[in-house]
Amino acid sequence: MEQSKPGLAAYQRVVESIKRDIRAGTLAPGDRLPGNRALAEKYDVALATAQKALRVLQDEGWLTATPAVGVFVSNETPPREEDFDVPAALAELRSQVAELSKRVEDLEERS
Known part of the structure; x- marks a missing residue:
């Protein structure tokens, strides 16, 4: 090895x-x-x-x-790291975090 x-x-x-x-x-x-x-x-x-x-x-x-x-x-192997679109993944994560933050704010306002 x-x-x-x-x-x-x-x-x-x-x-x-x-x-x-x-x-x-x-x-x-x-x-x-x-x-x-x-x-x-x-x-x-x-x-x-x-x-x-x-x-x-x-x-x-x-x-x-x-x-x-x-x-x-496995029949389907994960994508190569160099094929992973970091900027797109980061944008998606930011969008999800913003959505979750909004949901938390809404829940906190209700209580």
């Missing part, structure tokens, strides 16, 4: 490596990942580190887990 990324914890290096494999097509949607112990050995990390990386990838939508079956590459 790539050890030269300064500032990344071991689980983050595993996360980035698996993401890279998914983007490159080495891991395709629906592919089953090896078991936790095999992943830990592959990336030369502790079992808990591999498990944490898998949890992060599941939380981010890259992987799905089926109990007693395995962990699989």
